[in-house]
Amino acid sequence: MAHKLPDYYFRVRENGAFVFRVDTENRQRRIEMDQIAVVNIRNGDIKPHGDRMLSEQDLETIKTWMAERIQVLARRDIDDIHRAVDYLNTTTQWVQSKASDEQLDAVTDDLLLAMHDLRSVLVRKKADRLMRQKD
Structure with missing residues (x-):
């Protein structure tokens, strides 16, 4: 069928x-x-x-x-x-x-900026959640 x-x-x-x-x-x-x-x-x-x-x-x-x-x-x-x-x-x-010096030079700044941005947002959001729980 x-x-x-x-x-x-x-x-x-x-x-x-x-x-x-x-x-x-x-x-x-x-x-x-x-x-x-x-x-x-x-x-x-x-x-x-x-x-x-x-x-x-x-x-x-x-x-x-x-x-x-x-x-x-x-x-x-x-x-x-x-x-x-x-x-x-x-x-x-x-x-x-594994990374070579050249490879690290190519990605380090981009990775650091992206991770800093992510960390800042995560910390701010977590603080907001904690403050709401406190109220």
Whole structure:
């Protein structure tokens, strides 16, 4: 038995997606994708494509996708930060054990400035959290 395709396809873009309705029930038995909307997950906009009117099912499916997409992106954000911690650790090991003087000259100032900036923001944010807990 062939796998049934979903009724909707979301072509992801930076801040949302183009939404297509998938149709395989046609005489040629081809997959047809009809764009029905453009969504923006940053501001929650759902704009119908052209003069199209979106059905309740369309809107419900789009809103469900948007909520799931926001969760996926949030998980990716924290995963990226955990990777950054790993990169900092491997960078430290590289600096200590493998880096040549020329390589260190090429990256030291950029690394020091980035780490200083990160440290300043982290210290300020932690102080803000501690002050809120005190109140």
